[in-house]
Amino acid sequence: MIAGLQQGANVSSLPPFPEGWFFIATRAAVQKAGLIQRTWMGDEIVIWADPVGQICIARSVCPHLGSDLGPEAGAKVVGGRLVCPFHGFEFETSGQCVATPSGAPARSANLDILEVREIEGLIFGWRGLGGRPSQWQLPDVPGAGDDWTDLQIRTIRFAGHPQETSENSVDIAHLSYIHGYHNVTSDAPVLIDGPRLESRFGFSTTRRIAKLSRLTLHVSAVAHVVGLGYSFVEFQEHSIGIDAQLWVLATPVDGTLIDMSIVSRMRTLREPKRFIAGLNFLPQRMRAPIINKFIADFQIRDVQQDEVIWSRKHYVPRPRLVHTDGEIMKYRAYCAQFYADGPRCDSSRP
Numbered sequence: 001m002i003a004g005l006q007q008g009a010n011v012s013s014l015p016p017f018p019e020g021w022f023f024i025a026t027r028a029a030v031q032k033a034g035l036i037q038r039t040w041m042g043d044e045i046v047i048w049a050d051p052v053g054q055i056c057i058a059r060s061v062c063p064h065l066g067s068d069l070g071p072e073a074g075a076k077v078v079g080g081r082l083v084c085p086f087h088g089f090e091f092e093t094s095g096q097c098v099a100t101p102s103g104a105p106a107r108s109a110n111l112d113i114l115e116v117r118e119i120e121g122l123i124f125g126w127r128g129l130g131g132r133p134s135q136w137q138l139p140d141v142p143g144a145g146d147d148w149t150d151l152q153i154r155t156i157r158f159a160g161h162p163q164e165t166s167e168n169s170v171d172i173a174h175l176s177y178i179h180g181y182h183n184v185t186s187d188a189p190v191l192i193d194g195p196r197l198e199s200r201f202g203f204s205t206t207r208r209i210a211k212l213s214r215l216t217l218h219v220s221a222v223a224h225v226v227g228l229g230y231s232f233v234e235f236q237e238h239s240i241g242i243d244a245q246l247w248v249l250a251t252p253v254d255g256t257l258i259d260m261s262i263v264s265r266m267r268t269l270r271e272p273k274r275f276i277a278g279l280n281f282l283p284q285r286m287r288a289p290i291i292n293k294f295i296a297d298f299q300i301r302d303v304q305q306d307e308v309i310w311s312r313k314h315y316v317p318r319p320r321l322v323h324t325d326g327e328i329m330k331y332r333a334y335c336a337q338f339y340a341d342g343p344r345c346d347s348s349r350p
């Protein structure tokens with residue numbers, strides 16, 4: 001073994017926790033569990049909601065004498081307040097201590113809370129360089145009417161870095177080589193506006209759907225990358241008329257692992273131009289959930305194919321590129337804004 005050479009993501013020279021908004025949990029999961037604890041961006045955090053729906057994300061350390069505030073330590077949410085398991089201080093979702101067992105609130109005892117952003121029931125926390133407040137917001141997404149499915153969400157954990165996973169948005173070449181897409185096209189130059197990056201591309205892919213039929217899908221996609229934890233992709237499929245939305249949310253856990261959540265939903269098929277064997281007997285409203293599951297399945301399959309590479313790869317600051325690679329270095333120059341000193345990359349090279 002070459003001296004100093006270690007396995008993949010462990011030798012990444014990228015700082016592990018870039019600035020930005022990073023996914024934590026869905027509102028539905030928070031409300032179902034009552035209190036959730038996560039290792040998130042190298043910190044232990046807790047998240048809960050009060051009866052009017054206000055969400056609080058806080059570091060999992062009590063300001064009184066330092067108890068952990070997770071459910072395993074015995075913390076509970078009672079009447080919308082987080083109750084510390086050590087001496088019973090009670091905290092509102094503002095982070096303020098509003099009651100103690102002796103009756104007097106400890107006014108100076110505040111939880112260390114994070115800024116919260118919610119999009120379509122997905123809860124994000126802000127992680128600022130040096131603890132600074134949010135410098136930008138995640139944009140709203142086009143609303144979904146009654147003809148859209150509910151969100152499907154799945155999360156997988158592996159060794160990786162969100163800059164490396166988001167790089168796939170501009171790495172057009174890998175779409176055909178790993179994922180087997182054909183007719184892959186870059187449909188416009190990559191656009192960058194502050195923390196936002198937009199990549200437009202197209203591809204065709206042939207898939208077996210619900211073990212019933214083989215379909216060739218012709219897809220136009222617009223990926224909106226907003227920081228390194230958030231990618232929102234709009235798909236339009238032109239053969240049978242699928243409109244789908246996909247979120248790819250990469251959240252660093254502890255400096256080595258990331259949680260990648262794949263969230264999808266789709267609109268009920270527009271006028272199908274083609275017969276879909278096996279699905280034609282289903283009522284229209286049932287086709288969308290089946291195809292949404294199909295889309296989620298094939299996105300997970302894609303991520304699993306990528307994960308084999310991501311979890312073993314090295315960050316190469318000066319990649320030796322070819323002309324079919326897409327705008328990798330433009331993407332990396334964009335990424336530099338999310339680090340205190342910038343990642344070690346050389347955007348001056350072709």
Ligand code: FES
Nearest residue numbers: 062064065084087
């Ligand atoms: S450590 Fe939390 S109430 Fe004392």
Ligand SMILES: [Fe+2]
Nearest residue numbers: 168174302306
């Ligand atoms: Fe990929």
